[in-house]
Amino acid sequence: MDWKPNRHSHLTIQEQIVDWIKSRIEQGDWSVGTKIPTQRQLAMEFNVNRSTVQLAIDELKADGFLESKMGSGVYVANNSWNALLNRSQPNWQQHIESSIHKPNYHTIQLINEYEQMDQIIRLGTGELSPELLPTKQIEQSLKKISLDSKEIGYSSPQGSGKLRRILCNYLKKRGIQTNPENILIVSGALQALQLIAVGLLEEGSIVFQELPSYLNSVHPFQSSGMQMISISRDKHLADTLRTLKRNRQSLFYCVPTLHNPTGYNWSIEERKYFYNVCKELNIPIIEDDVYHELLFESPPPAIKSFDISGQVLYIGSVSKTLSPGLRIGWVVAPTPVIRRLADIKMQTDYGSSAFSQEIVAHGISSGLYEKHLIKLRKQLKTRASFVEEILEQRFKKIATWKKSEGGFYIWLRFHKPVVNKALFLKLIKKNVLINPGYIYETRDLHHIRLSYAYASFEELNEGLNILLELIQQ
Amino acid sequence: MDWKPNRHSHLTIQEQIVDWIKSRIEQGDWSVGTKIPTQRQLAMEFNVNRSTVQLAIDELKADGFLESKMGSGVYVANNSWNALLNRSQPNWQQHIESSIHKPNYHTIQLINEYEQMDQIIRLGTGELSPELLPTKQIEQSLKKISLDSKEIGYSSPQGSGKLRRILCNYLKKRGIQTNPENILIVSGALQALQLIAVGLLEEGSIVFQELPSYLNSVHPFQSSGMQMISISRDKHLADTLRTLKRNRQSLFYCVPTLHNPTGYNWSIEERKYFYNVCKELNIPIIEDDVYHELLFESPPPAIKSFDISGQVLYIGSVSKTLSPGLRIGWVVAPTPVIRRLADIKMQTDYGSSAFSQEIVAHGISSGLYEKHLIKLRKQLKTRASFVEEILEQRFKKIATWKKSEGGFYIWLRFHKPVVNKALFLKLIKKNVLINPGYIYETRDLHHIRLSYAYASFEELNEGLNILLELIQQ
Ligand SMILES: Cc1ncc(COP(=O)(O)O)c(C=O)c1O
Ligand SMILES: Cc1ncc(COP(=O)(O)O)c(C=O)c1O
Numbered sequence: 001m002d003w004k005p006n007r008h009s010h011l012t013i014q015e016q017i018v019d020w021i022k023s024r025i026e027q028g029d030w031s032v033g034t035k036i037p038t039q040r041q042l043a044m045e046f047n048v049n050r051s052t053v054q055l056a057i058d059e060l061k062a063d064g065f066l067e068s069k070m071g072s073g074v075y076v077a078n079n080s081w082n083a084l085l086n087r088s089q090p091n092w093q094q095h096i097e098s099s100i101h102k103p104n105y106h107t108i109q110l111i112n113e114y115e116q117m118d119q120i121i122r123l124g125t126g127e128l129s130p131e132l133l134p135t136k137q138i139e140q141s142l143k144k145i146s147l148d149s150k151e152i153g154y155s156s157p158q159g160s161g162k163l164r165r166i167l168c169n170y171l172k173k174r175g176i177q178t179n180p181e182n183i184l185i186v187s188g189a190l191q192a193l194q195l196i197a198v199g200l201l202e203e204g205s206i207v208f209q210e211l212p213s214y215l216n217s218v219h220p221f222q223s224s225g226m227q228m229i230s231i232s233r234d235k236h237l238a239d240t241l242r243t244l245k246r247n248r249q250s251l252f253y254c255v256p257t258l259h260n261p262t263g264y265n266w267s268i269e270e271r272k273y274f275y276n277v278c279k280e281l282n283i284p285i286i287e288d289d290v291y292h293e294l295l296f297e298s299p300p301p302a303i304k305s306f307d308i309s310g311q312v313l314y315i316g317s318v319s320k321t322l323s324p325g326l327r328i329g330w331v332v333a334p335t336p337v338i339r340r341l342a343d344i345k346m347q348t349d350y351g352s353s354a355f356s357q358e359i360v361a362h363g364i365s366s367g368l369y370e371k372h373l374i375k376l377r378k379q380l381k382t383r384a385s386f387v388e389e390i391l392e393q394r395f396k397k398i399a400t401w402k403k404s405e406g407g408f409y410i411w412l413r414f415h416k417p418v419v420n421k422a423l424f425l426k427l428i429k430k431n432v433l434i435n436p437g438y439i440y441e442t443r444d445l446h447h448i449r450l451s452y453a454y455a456s457f458e459e460l461n462e463g464l465n466i467l468l469e470l471i472q473q
Numbered sequence: 474m475d476w477k478p479n480r481h482s483h484l485t486i487q488e489q490i491v492d493w494i495k496s497r498i499e500q501g502d503w504s505v506g507t508k509i510p511t512q513r514q515l516a517m518e519f520n521v522n523r524s525t526v527q528l529a530i531d532e533l534k535a536d537g538f539l540e541s542k543m544g545s546g547v548y549v550a551n552n553s554w555n556a557l558l559n560r561s562q563p564n565w566q567q568h569i570e571s572s573i574h575k576p577n578y579h580t581i582q583l584i585n586e587y588e589q590m591d592q593i594i595r596l597g598t599g600e601l602s603p604e605l606l607p608t609k610q611i612e613q614s615l616k617k618i619s620l621d622s623k624e625i626g627y628s629s630p631q632g633s634g635k636l637r638r639i640l641c642n643y644l645k646k647r648g649i650q651t652n653p654e655n656i657l658i659v660s661g662a663l664q665a666l667q668l669i670a671v672g673l674l675e676e677g678s679i680v681f682q683e684l685p686s687y688l689n690s691v692h693p694f695q696s697s698g699m700q701m702i703s704i705s706r707d708k709h710l711a712d713t714l715r716t717l718k719r720n721r722q723s724l725f726y727c728v729p730t731l732h733n734p735t736g737y738n739w740s741i742e743e744r745k746y747f748y749n750v751c752k753e754l755n756i757p758i759i760e761d762d763v764y765h766e767l768l769f770e771s772p773p774p775a776i777k778s779f780d781i782s783g784q785v786l787y788i789g790s791v792s793k794t795l796s797p798g799l800r801i802g803w804v805v806a807p808t809p810v811i812r813r814l815a816d817i818k819m820q821t822d823y824g825s826s827a828f829s830q831e832i833v834a835h836g837i838s839s840g841l842y843e844k845h846l847i848k849l850r851k852q853l854k855t856r857a858s859f860v861e862e863i864l865e866q867r868f869k870k871i872a873t874w875k876k877s878e879g880g881f882y883i884w885l886r887f888h889k890p891v892v893n894k895a896l897f898l899k900l901i902k903k904n905v906l907i908n909p910g911y912i913y914e915t916r917d918l919h920h921i922r923l924s925y926a927y928a929s930f931e932e933l934n935e936g937l938n939i940l941l942e943l944i945q946q
Contacts, residue, residue, distance in 0.1 A: 028783025310501025
């Protein structure tokens with residue numbers, strides 16, 4: 001919001017707020033049924049006391065513009081302004097409720113919302129702290145980039161040829177031999193999953209996954225009507241898959257390197273065994289490898305590197321390593337798959353940002369990216385040790401965890417099932433934001449996905465203290 | 474494709490091509506059922522004679538690796554390599570055919586494909602010629618941009634606050650009064666349509682449109698199961714809409730400024746009449762205004778500017794004016810709509826490129842964008858006159874058209890129904906690419922969407938000559 005009350009106006013602050021809210025309703029910005037921001041949020045935005053906001057809202061309620069719904073907040077009333085002025089407004093709320101795509105879980109919407117606020121301590125955020133981003137280097141690169149007018153027009157369906165050639169070379173290091181025409185540039189790994197969902201699977205197909213799973217916190221497959229089946233990778237894997245798959249189309253989604261949220265890292269043997277089972281059963285694999293570069297020790301080869309039958313759809317991204325704001329990722333897959341996904345991408349958004357692609361191409365080909373990675377891994381390792389030290393000192397009696405092998409996360413398990421939505425909300429009130437385990441596995445009330453990548457050392461320390469306090473209460 | 478045969482190898486060119494294709498099949502890149510590129514394309518890519526390619530392909534056919542399907546091309550055979558080596562490969566073709574999203578029309582796939590080739594003359598392309606893009610200015614801006622580390626992380630759901638504030642100010646000039654929280658940044662106008670389709674409409678909703686329509690050349694609504702109904706805006710509009718809508722959810726999609734493909738521009742009266750009818754019937758409007766800045770004379774106010782009931786979803790973009798490679802557009806709409814679309818956008822791709830957003834923000838706020846627009850309109854006007862002159866001299870007897878009022882297009886109508894797929898394909902053989910009218914209205918065989926924005930003057934001249942020749946045959 002842009003508006004703030006004017007302290008030098010002849011109107012009181014409360015009157016100004018009332019007028020402003022009325023004008024939002026009048027203009028149709030806040031249509032019937034809109035949930036308005038909380039008093040707390042408005043007070044913060046307007047930089048005024050919460051009691052002033054409350055008085056303004058009470059006045060608007062009394063006049064019939066707003067109404068409270070028990071336990072859920074304040075809404076623009078049905079019989080408000082519009083009725084008075086005999087206006088008809090579309091009932092957007094009804095449109096929204098009957099439409100196709102699932103809303104995000106409420107907890108995740110809250111996370112997205114509160115992440116925007118400066119004073120909040122983010123203990124779970126799956127991204128690099130601003131201070132770990134190579135902002136200055138990227139700024140330097142921007143100065144060196146010379147643009148080709150042809151490259152900043154509408155893109156070819158698969159994305160920049162230059163970037164795809166550079167990636168072919170880059171991916172060799174993880175054992176992947178491929179060609180530019182077997183690569184599709186996407187706007188982040190998440191978009192790759194979205195394209196696969198609508199472009200390669202019939203409704204009702206099975207998507208196998210392990211539990212907990214990142215896929216439960218977003219829902220590209222669920223929103224397209226796929227059936228998610230969670231299984232564990234034990235020695236009965238082949239039998240389990242055979243029994244569950246029957247004659248249905250299926251895919252197996254996995255994160256073999258530094259799994260989100262557990263941080264688990266598959267050994268070579270586990271990778272080979274898994275590949276062979278899926279190959280035998282003709283179950284294609286989505287290998288989501290966005291954390292590949294962040295293993296503290298050198299990473300085992302990608303599953304894709306064993307793939308001689310076009311079984312693996314391989315996904316990478318620079319979101320976790322360079323900058324999520326670039327929105328650049330890639331898929332490596334057999335030609336018909338790439339052509340199909342590229343066709344749908346063209347229908348969806350006509351390609352990814354040419355500028356972002358140019359920046360990534362420059363970063364990788366100049367070697368700056370790899371230099372940055374070496375430093376980044378060190379910094380992450382220091383941060384991991386810092387948090388592990390705090391855990392060791394203060395959480396040992398109530399929780400367990402595994403030492404981090406890389407990436408961002410520690411999958412902290414409390415002995416007791418204390419991690420529920422109430423805890424999440426109580427922490428927000430104390431300006432601490434966590435990623436509770438139930439986002440990744442609905443019935444899990446034991447885990448928190450701790451991230452040592454985002455918050456500052458002081459914040460990590462303070463946030464963990466507040467967490468501990470609330471849990472011990 | 475990256476590979477080229479080596480002229481100094483001990484193997485013949487033909488042998489090298491055979492080996493290369495075999496290795497593609499072996500690695501699973503070209504899986505069973507993959508349609509391989511045409512001989513013509515391969516010859517061009519490899520920079521060899523077509524007859525050499527043909528010999529290589531004949532050899533692979535004889536050995537059972539490839540097979541021809543009558544009139545459709547050459548495919549990786551079922552009983553190939555894989556069978557020989559007893560490998561199982563996923564049948565991706567089957568996956569693709571049964572999946573959810575519609576493929577692009579074949580003609581549009583061909584357009585996307587041939588647009589990538591350098592020697593082709595593009596008579597229909599809906600984008601600015603590389604020489605009209607302010608590439609140097611953007612390069613200069615890149616040097617001046619100072620990045621904020623916080624801005625290049627994962628984005629807030631609605632996109633950069635800075636850009637949204639700048640847009641609020643920018644949109645005032647077209648009569649639109651709005652707030653940053655009523656704006657969503659999207660990856661181009663096309664993505665806005667996609668988000669609206671899955672986020673605001675129940676399956677089977679009606680999307681009204683005029684004919685011909687840009688929406689027939691992409692299908693965000695069709696792929697989500699909406700029913701497209703085409704109607705004309707005459708004085709019976711209200712009755713027609715009332716009869717057709719019944720109790721169904723519906724939206725009206727329109728392009729009131731420089732319509733694609735006709736170039737038609739609605740007067741103020743038409744805009745007001747249309748708005749009032751839709752308001753009375755409670756039919757929300759999607760106002761797609763991506764050509765707004767390109768009207769040669771000053772544009773009439775946006776329909777959104779009359780909107781006091783939250784009835785209009787307003788869409789803009791910099792693709793047609795600054796650079797399509799930025800992939801930046803916006804939606805202005807009531808709060809619940811924006812929140813809903815932002816939520817789905819987060820689930821789809823976690824936001825648009827922060828770098829692109831920064832570039833657009835810099836361009837608009839520095840005034841460079843408006844400066845560029847003044848020059849651009851002049852250049853487009855000169856190009857329009859150039860093409861109109863050619864039409865006047867050579868096409869007068871066989872076709873009609875209206876003088877362009879701005880934008881990119883002339884909607885050229887041939888007296889006879891000559892614009893069929895055969896003509897499209899014959900023109901490709903002569904290296905000329907057109908956008909035939911049937912992309913925008915299936916049964917239309919009279920029109921071509923000529924674009925004077927892309928090809929050079931020489932190309933426009935030559936391309937139109939070839940077109941004339943073929944049509945007169
Ligand atoms: C396993 C995994 N896959 C994909 C993504 C999405 O990454 P991107 O920003 O490239 O879309 C994430 C980030 O949260 C992730 O953890
Ligand atoms: C009317 C119309 N709307 C939307 C688009 C898509 O624009 P963008 O590149 O912003 O997605 C186009 C471009 O072809 C168009 O002509």
